[in-house]
Amino acid sequence: MGDDASVATAAPLPRDAFAHRLLLGSAKKSYDPVVDIDWNAPLDPDKLFLPPEVISLYGTPLWEAMSPEQRRELSRQELASVLSVGIWFENLLNRLLLRELMNGDPTSRHSHYTLTEMGDECRHMMMFGKLIDRIEARPYWPNRYERLVISSLQLFLRGSMVWVGALVGEEIFDAIQRRTLDDAELQPIVARAMRIHVTEEARHIGFARDALARRAPDMSAAERAYTRMCVAIAAPLFVHLMTNWHMYVRAGIEDGRGARRMARSNPAARRALGIGAANLGAFLDKQGLIGPIGKRIWQRRGLL
Ligand SMILES: [Fe+2]
Ligand SMILES: [Fe+2]
16 A cells, blocks of 8 residues: 655646545545445335436326336336446446556556546446346346447547546436435435445546546547547447337337337437536537537437
């Protein structure tokens, strides 16, 4: 373990000073989902697993025709789907961060916070897995082809793209989970898990934004163009992956693909995701990292 006396001799880089603050925050407020969640608490037979406004079919004719039990089942399946995307996304992010560590100074605060974040994500993946099991659902796992695509993303996501990828996943997810906090109508165990995740993710988002903001002014024209291309593709792709047709079938809707079509053109669902992306969009725009094409794509998908 490093001692603080030895670091005090050299003035820390600004990004290390920021990482140092995040390390202190992590030491003060972190959770262990194994003991910090009451896994034996019974599920409430009447409560939903997600707030209705973030459910993809909310407000559609299909939703209006559903009984309370069907809505509850759909909310369970949608939560399992969101958590599954969360798990594979954090799996990918940890692989990227591990690789970045090889290019950095292992004695720096920046590297130390990167390791802390990876530890957080390991606990989140376990928390999500336990939660899927606890709500009596099954994960939605990518098939062999999709796993290959997800794994190959590591080849394209380098340097500032790691942070763009991190932000797209974390901020869109964050907006959904913030809606679940302090909602008395929601399953308490879900609200608790989301509270833990929001707290730790706030630091991750700060870390990624800081890294990107420091890098953006000195980017070469090529790096900027490449980053803009990734921004244009990443957010719509992530949103696309959030709605898979299997969850509708598991919720008892016969025409899963038809339900997915309805969900993807549902203005209420677009609004819910748009709130998540708006903050991120404004940040990326300020850094000059959304190009005109990206803006048009984001707008068409209701993300800006
Ligand atoms: Fe996480
Ligand atoms: Fe994170």
